[in-house]
Amino acid sequence: MAKAKQVTGAVMVVGGGIAGMQSALDLANSGYYVYLVEKSPAIGGVMSQLDKTFPTNDCAM
Amino acid sequence: MDLDKCIACGACSDKCPKRIPNEYNEGLDKRKAAYVRYAQAVPLKYGIDAENCIYFQKGKCKACQKFCPTGAVNYDQQEEVRDIKVGSVIISAGFKPFDPTPYVQYSYANFPNVVTALEFERILAASGPWMGHLVRPSDEAEPKKIAWIQCVGSREVNTCDHPYCSAVCCMYAIKEAVIAKEHSHTDLDAAIFFMDMRTFGKDFERYYEGAQEDGVRFIRSRIHSISELEDRSLQIEYATEDGQARMETFDMVVLSQGLETAPETIELCQKLDINLSPGKFISTSCFEPVTTSRPGVYVCGALAGPKDIPLSVMEASAAACAAAGKLSSARGSLAQEQEFPEERPVAGDIPRVGVFVCSCGINIAGVVDVEAVAEYAKTLPYVTYVRNNLFSCSQDTQDKMAEVIAEEGLNRVVVAACTPRTHEPLFQETLVNAGLNKYLFEMANIRNQDSWVHSGDPAAATEKAKDLIRMAVAKAALLAPLQEVQLEVTPGALIIGGGVSGMNAALNLAAQGYTSHLVERDNALGGNARSLRVTAQNQPIAPYLDELRERIEAEPLITVHLNTTLKEGEGFVGNFKTTLAGDSGEEVVEHGVTLICTGAGEYKPNEYLYGQDPRVMTHLEIDQAVLGGELDLSEVNKAVFIQCVGSRDPERPYCSKVCCTHSVESALAIKEANPEAQVVILYRDIRTFGERELLYKEARSKGVLFVRYDLEHKPEVKATDDGLLVTVRDHVLDRDLLIEADLIGLATAIVSNRSNDLAQMFKIPMDSDGWFLEAHQKLRPVDFATDGVFMAGLAHYPKPLEEAVAQAQAAVARAVTVLSSKEMMLPGTVAFIDQRKCVGCGVCWTVCPYQAITQDDKGLAVVNEALCKGCGTCVASCRSGAPNLRGFTNQGVMAQIMAL
Numbered sequence: 001m002a003k004a005k006q007v008t009g010a011v012m013v014v015g016g017g018i019a020g021m022q023s024a025l026d027l028a029n030s031g032y033y034v035y036l037v038e039k040s041p042a043i044g045g046v047m048s049q050l051d052k053t054f055p056t057n058d059c060a061m
Numbered sequence: 062m063d064l065d066k067c068i069a070c071g072a073c074s075d076k077c078p079k080r081i082p083n084e085y086n087e088g089l090d091k092r093k094a095a096y097v098r099y100a101q102a103v104p105l106k107y108g109i110d111a112e113n114c115i116y117f118q119k120g121k122c123k124a125c126q127k128f129c130p131t132g133a134v135n136y137d138q139q140e141e142v143r144d145i146k147v148g149s150v151i152i153s154a155g156f157k158p159f160d161p162t163p164y165v166q167y168s169y170a171n172f173p174n175v176v177t178a179l180e181f182e183r184i185l186a187a188s189g190p191w192m193g194h195l196v197r198p199s200d201e202a203e204p205k206k207i208a209w210i211q212c213v214g215s216r217e218v219n220t221c222d223h224p225y226c227s228a229v230c231c232m233y234a235i236k237e238a239v240i241a242k243e244h245s246h247t248d249l250d251a252a253i254f255f256m257d258m259r260t261f262g263k264d265f266e267r268y269y270e271g272a273q274e275d276g277v278r279f280i281r282s283r284i285h286s287i288s289e290l291e292d293r294s295l296q297i298e299y300a301t302e303d304g305q306a307r308m309e310t311f312d313m314v315v316l317s318q319g320l321e322t323a324p325e326t327i328e329l330c331q332k333l334d335i336n337l338s339p340g341k342f343i344s345t346s347c348f349e350p351v352t353t354s355r356p357g358v359y360v361c362g363a364l365a366g367p368k369d370i371p372l373s374v375m376e377a378s379a380a381a382c383a384a385a386g387k388l389s390s391a392r393g394s395l396a397q398e399q400e401f402p403e404e405r406p407v408a409g410d411i412p413r414v415g416v417f418v419c420s421c422g423i424n425i426a427g428v429v430d431v432e433a434v435a436e437y438a439k440t441l442p443y444v445t446y447v448r449n450n451l452f453s454c455s456q457d458t459q460d461k462m463a464e465v466i467a468e469e470g471l472n473r474v475v476v477a478a479c480t481p482r483t484h485e486p487l488f489q490e491t492l493v494n495a496g497l498n499k500y501l502f503e504m505a506n507i508r509n510q511d512s513w514v515h516s517g518d519p520a521a522a523t524e525k526a527k528d529l530i531r532m533a534v535a536k537a538a539l540l541a542p543l544q545e546v547q548l549e550v551t552p553g554a555l556i557i558g559g560g561v562s563g564m565n566a567a568l569n570l571a572a573q574g575y576t577s578h579l580v581e582r583d584n585a586l587g588g589n590a591r592s593l594r595v596t597a598q599n600q601p602i603a604p605y606l607d608e609l610r611e612r613i614e615a616e617p618l619i620t621v622h623l624n625t626t627l628k629e630g631e632g633f634v635g636n637f638k639t640t641l642a643g644d645s646g647e648e649v650v651e652h653g654v655t656l657i658c659t660g661a662g663e664y665k666p667n668e669y670l671y672g673q674d675p676r677v678m679t680h681l682e683i684d685q686a687v688l689g690g691e692l693d694l695s696e697v698n699k700a701v702f703i704q705c706v707g708s709r710d711p712e713r714p715y716c717s718k719v720c721c722t723h724s725v726e727s728a729l730a731i732k733e734a735n736p737e738a739q740v741v742i743l744y745r746d747i748r749t750f751g752e753r754e755l756l757y758k759e760a761r762s763k764g765v766l767f768v769r770y771d772l773e774h775k776p777e778v779k780a781t782d783d784g785l786l787v788t789v790r791d792h793v794l795d796r797d798l799l800i801e802a803d804l805i806g807l808a809t810a811i812v813s814n815r816s817n818d819l820a821q822m823f824k825i826p827m828d829s830d831g832w833f834l835e836a837h838q839k840l841r842p843v844d845f846a847t848d849g850v851f852m853a854g855l856a857h858y859p860k861p862l863e864e865a866v867a868q869a870q871a872a873v874a875r876a877v878t879v880l881s882s883k884e885m886m887l888p889g890t891v892a893f894i895d896q897r898k899c900v901g902c903g904v905c906w907t908v909c910p911y912q913a914i915t916q917d918d919k920g921l922a923v924v925n926e927a928l929c930k931g932c933g934t935c936v937a938s939c940r941s942g943a944p945n946l947r948g949f950t951n952q953g954v955m956a957q958i959m960a961l
Contacts, residue, residue, distance in 0.1 A: 008148040009391030011384050019362030020153035022377035029878040033395035042102035045155050051186040054236040055268035056838050061101050
């Protein structure tokens with residue numbers, strides 16, 4: 001029987017914009033440890049700078 | 062800054078003497094060197110920008126340290142380098158908005174009233190430099206005329222090397238124009254100068270039409286230049302479609318800047334040895350849309366090609382799925398569930414209410430007399446303990462609170478502080494740590510709703526704080542411990558639809574160790590993709606489908622049910638039970654999640670001689686004929702493609718998204734097979750979004766002709782003795798063109814299957830075009846409001862193959878968040894029915910937005926706690942007062958009101 005390869009149950013997500021945040025949440029909620037790395041002092045990315053969003057005119061924040 | 066000590070009171074920023082341009086507002090106003098990026102930032106902690114800090118640069122100041130009430134400022138912090146070990150990596154570094162300075166003709170750098178779209182977002186935002194008042198930068202006067210210029214830094218290789226379409230600018234420009242008109246006190250004249258309007262996504266075309274109805278002007282044109290007049294207004298010189306030079310003056314011009322990859326991100330990718338596309342995005346295959354060239358490294362969002370928020374979110378979940386695929390054996394090895402002490406029973410005990418009054422530094426105490434409020438709280442019924450905290454949310458105070466709850470035997474807790482929206486979970490956890498049920502907690506918001514809004518009247522604010530606390534205590538005394546509903550989860554999925562989405566969903570679930578039933582009503586897997594020749598990257602699709610089928614056959618975790626339909630279904634998240642009807646009779650399957658991958662159909666037109674002349678074919682028919690060897694493209698001499706057949710018309714007011722690219726692909730294939738062939742594409746707007754634009758460019762360079770028509774002058778097709786003849790009105794020449802053809806390709810719409818039965822069975826809504834409606838168009842693109850049901854592929858909206866694959870992976874990632882827990886806890890704040898009062902009138906189950914209430918065998922209402930979200934609509938609607946909401950009972954709410 002082949003020996004199972006040792007894997008690490010952690011993922012690094014580089015960039016904490018809307019995409020990085022969603023990836024991190026999905027992974028953490030499925031039982032993986034996540035390192036979310038963001039160079040600015042807050043997560044949120046460019047979406048946090050938007051006023052409303054298309055096409056629902058929801059507040060981006 | 063010591064993040065554990067910072068309580069985000071803002072004192073450091075208030076006292077900081079250094080002002081520098083605020084990048085969050087795109088430099089339109091100033092921020093301090095001690096700052097937080099924006100008011101809702103996560104983590105909500107202040108930081109010091111060392112490059113601009115007077116102390117770091119000149120060695121003195123320290124104002125922030127002096128005024129910080131918690132001693133959080135630490136100038137000795139050093140950069141730390143940490144090595145971490147991970148199983149996979151996701152790169153989601155995003156994009157950089159294009160800087161339009163290189164476009165000399167727009168003079169962005171010189172004219173203050175020429176702004177970028179992101180600057181305009183900040184101008185519109187309530188948190189922006191002018192608090193949402195629509196003004197222009199030069200004189201802060203309200204503009205009466207604003208122009209948007211599209212494709213700045215997109216579809217352009219002379220000024221910048223961006224041959225691609227940025228795929229989002231048409232949408233945000235329309236949105237900004239509509240919102241600006243709403244904000245404006247005058248009848249704002251908004252004009253959008255564009256080449257092709259690319260509103261290709263779900264509900265986008267409707268928004269575009271709505272904007273036209275609202276009076277936004279759309280001017281199909283090419284811009285020559287912008288010049289500034291004496292009053293700083295701007296004159297735009299442009300050429301219309303028919304080649305005429307025009308001029309118009311505006312108060313303000315917004316440049317719809319494109320998306321590009323930041324130079325440091327390109328460097329990072331090169332360092333990691335990850336391949337980039339011609340447009341300098343991370344290159345991926347249509348078959349593996351979130352997988353980079355480097356094994357174990359995945360990508361999502363705008364770094365994988367320019368895209369909007371919903372698609373980024375979809376890809377983000379897809380990347381999570383792909384990244385987790387090879388790690389499932391280590392699931393739960395590093396991330397661990399928290400453990401809590403056993404819960405202390407309080408039923409029957411006399412309420413012992415503890416009140417914690419927070420000063421929030423000076424945020425509350427600077428206005429409200431917290432000492433007086435605390436003294437007052439001691440006089441309230443059932444209150445046995447009161448304490449004033451400087452900062453209730455700091456970790457040491459939390460520990461102290463847990464101690465006090467145990468020592469004093471408190472069985473209800475009221476915290477008078479800030480908002481439950483951000484802090485309720487924190488305090489509830491403190492209760493749990495102290496062995497109390499977390500629902501024995503109530504908050505009084507004496508900051509946001511009191512000290513902040515009544516800062517000018519401390520005496521009244523103090524009285525209001527007392528009122529708020531009295532109300533909270535009155536409710537708290539009536540609180541009962543609530544049990545969270547615990548559900549076992551069946552660790553398997555039902556996937557409805559065996560096309561590309563369903564097949565990918567099944568394989569990705571299997572990779573993560575979960576079983577699935579893949580149900581297909583047809584006699585083979587593959588769906589619409591069986592009729593498709595190539596992807597947008599010119600990869601043949603048939604071998605890919607063969608590979609998927611082989612992998613599915615070899616996968617023991619997947620059970621395929623062909624020629625099978627759904628007979629009936631029941632249940633809810635974690636516990637669905639569905640009856641399948643197939644060749645070998647009926648079978649009941651139990652599943653924890655349901656994936657809707659039912660696809661869509663092709664519109665069959667009744668115009669352009671379709672069905673009357675065999676040389677008039679739809680896209681799928683052409684592809685099928687080529688795949689089957691019945692059509693040899695090298696024998697095609699004169700081909701005409703007609704776009705938007707059945708799309709973007711009053712009956713189907715949406716864009717089918719894939720047809721422009723499909724026609725361009727087919728045109729290129731004909732040109733490849735027969736370079737002498739004449740190929741004409743009759744279009745309304747060419748919507749080759751993202752890097753598909755390169756295909757459009759290639760087609761033009763290879764001599765494919767593009768002629769625009771509009772809905773009022775649709776092309777006409779006639780059969781003559783010599784062949785087919787197409788007549789179309791040319792806008793450039795303003796005359797009819799007659800084009801001969803031996804093949805006419807109709808870019809027909811993608812139409813919904815309108816699966817009403819399915820919608821009812823799984824309680825999922827459908828929009829007016831027949832597409833299933835996701836839980837949130839931006840942030841939950843593959844979820845439904847009904848928990849445990851997800852979707853992927855064309856059932857959601859027309860989309861190309863790579864998006865269907867990404868969406869299937871995304872649906873799996875979302876499904877695994879359910880499947881990976883053996884049992885799930887649902888909130889205890891759900892409705893219940895007092896059946897003694899229920900008359901079975903049916904109002905509650907009619908108004909319930911979650912279909913959580915049904916009729917029992919006595920005809921009375923009964924709540925399914927697994928479906929209830931605790932919205933309280935049933936409580937408000939019942940005339941007999943039979944429903945009640947746990948945690949927000951009528952008695953509790955009335956006690957609060959009576960206490961006021």
